[in-house]
Amino acid sequence: xxxxxxxxxxxxxxxxxxxxxxxxxxxxxxxxxxxxxxxxxxxxxxxxxxxxxxxxxxxxxxxxxxxxxxxxxxxxxxxxxxxxxxxxxxxxxxxxxxxxxxxxxxxxxxxxxxxxxxxxxxxxxxxxxxxxxxxxxxxxxxxxxxxxxxxxxxxxxxxxxxxxxxxxxxxxxxxxxxxxxxxxxxxxxxxxxxxxxxxxxxxxxxxxxxxxxxxxxxxxxxxxxxxxxxxxxxxxxxxxxxxxxxxxxxxxxxxxxxxxxxxxxxxxxxxxxxxxxxxxxxxxxxxxxxxxxxxxxxxxxxxxxxxxxxxxxxxxxxxxxxxxxxxxxxxxxxxxxxxxxxxxxxxxxxxxxxxxxxxxxxxxxxxxxxxxxxxxxxxxxxxx
Numbered sequence: 001x002x003x004x005x006x007x008x009x010x011x012x013x014x015x016x017x018x019x020x021x022x023x024x025x026x027x028x029x030x031x032x033x034x035x036x037x038x039x040x041x042x043x044x045x046x047x048x049x050x051x052x053x054x055x056x057x058x059x060x061x062x063x064x065x066x067x068x069x070x071x072x073x074x075x076x077x078x079x080x081x082x083x084x085x086x087x088x089x090x091x092x093x094x095x096x097x098x099x100x101x102x103x104x105x106x107x108x109x110x111x112x113x114x115x116x117x118x119x120x121x122x123x124x125x126x127x128x129x130x131x132x133x134x135x136x137x138x139x140x141x142x143x144x145x146x147x148x149x150x151x152x153x154x155x156x157x158x159x160x161x162x163x164x165x166x167x168x169x170x171x172x173x174x175x176x177x178x179x180x181x182x183x184x185x186x187x188x189x190x191x192x193x194x195x196x197x198x199x200x201x202x203x204x205x206x207x208x209x210x211x212x213x214x215x216x217x218x219x220x221x222x223x224x225x226x227x228x229x230x231x232x233x234x235x236x237x238x239x240x241x242x243x244x245x246x247x248x249x250x251x252x253x254x255x256x257x258x259x260x261x262x263x264x265x266x267x268x269x270x271x272x273x274x275x276x277x278x279x280x281x282x283x284x285x286x287x288x289x290x291x292x293x294x295x296x297x298x299x300x301x302x303x304x305x306x307x308x309x310x311x312x313x314x315x316x317x318x319x320x321x322x323x324x325x326x327x328x329x330x331x332x333x334x335x336x337x338x339x340x341x342x343x344x345x346x347x348x349x350x351x352x353x354x355x356x357x358x359x360x361x362x363x364x365x366x367x368x369x370x371x372x373x374x375x376x377x378x379x380x381x382x383x384x
Contacts, residue, residue, distance in 0.1 A: 043073050044074070044139060045070060045072075045381045046070035046144075049377055050066075051374070051375045053375075055370055072089065083114070084111065086108045086109075101152030101157065102146060104188075108126045108127075111124060120164070121164060128156065128157065132229075132264065136217055140217065140218065142340040142355070143318070147338075148322060148324060148334070153250065157185070159180035159185075160181045161181060164176065172210075174208075178203075203233065208228070217273055217305065219271045229263070235259075236258075249279070249281070254285075255282040256281050257280050258277060260277035261276060276300070276303075277302075279298065279299040282296040294329070298325075299328070304320070304321050306319050307319075314345070315343055317340075318342075322335070322336050332363040336359055338355060338357045340354065350379075359372055
């Protein structure tokens with residue numbers, strides 16, 4: 001993750017971001033143009049209250065708190081017909097002392113060159129084309145937090161590199177792939193690659209029917225015909241460093257491959273998503289193999305989500321189940337059940353969200369959490 005700036009720099013950046021955000025009207029994106037160059041300025045503010053129901057014997061209740069999840073400034077621009085760029089910064093995370101892989105201080109810093117009738121070439125820092133759940137923007141979800149499997153603690157969601165993207169068949173077929181540093185969000189703070197100097201290769205293909213399917217989970221339009229999208233992803237890296245605060249899986253000292261598939265569908269306000277991933281790790285550290293007669297271990301799992309949008313009431317109802325295994329050489333699985341409500345006061349621009357999460361089962365040998373249930377309630381305001 002990014003090293004923390006000095007207190008003075010943090011204060012200046014936070015003040016600048018607050019002033020820029022306050023200068024934006026709450027439901028109108030600010031656009032500047034000189035004819036050739038267009039700049040759109042937008043932002044996001046999200047605040048919440050979190051309540052955990054701890055296991056017996058716990059004495060540290062610091063997670064029962066108010067929190068500022070987002071104080072984002074987003075700059076998107078177009079220069080002529082060939083160039084696009086995006087810079088997205090979250091001042092709430094710049095000031096935070098607790099790194100969040102789902103929401104780092106810099107979310108995007110990249111530009112795209114559009115080759116006519118060929119490919120779009122994106123260079124810089126941003127999301128890598130892996131996992132549909134990761135690619136769905138947080139602002140279009142009733143949840144405050146993605147499922148644990150896909151929120152950035154098991155595989156990296158963002159990195160520095162180059163991405164090639166091509167849409168075909170009237171945007172029903174979407175192809176993306178690229179090469180990246182392979183250090184995920186940590187690529188910005190290290191300055192260099194790891195000692196092996198290898199890159200990570202990532203690719204994704206998605207096909208939709210009968211029309212283009214955007215990266216959205218909720219069918220707020222109540223589409224009149226059934227729609228479906230199927231995606232496949234894969235990634236490979238051979239690194240010399242292990243990272244990942246909770247699970248030590250984001251990067252691995254050794255070879256690491258991952259593959260996954262996802263299916264999503266929607267019709268008349270009802271929508272559903274299913275996503276599965278399998279990771280194979282060949283570590284250089286024998287301790288990761290728990291003295292078992294093998295050279296590798298596997299991790300992964302699946303997430304299933306069901307949603308309904310009550311259009312007259314502007315209400316989103318959602319339920320989610322996830323099952324993930326951090327190491328198949330250790331007995332046990334992690335299983336969690338979540339539910340969410342979202343009330344759209346002004347489309348997605350203003351949404352009140354409530355999320356409940358319950359831990360059904362854990363992998364105790366790899367470290368258990370100290371709570372059984374968690375409730376989070378808050379408000380999202382998009383300045384666009």
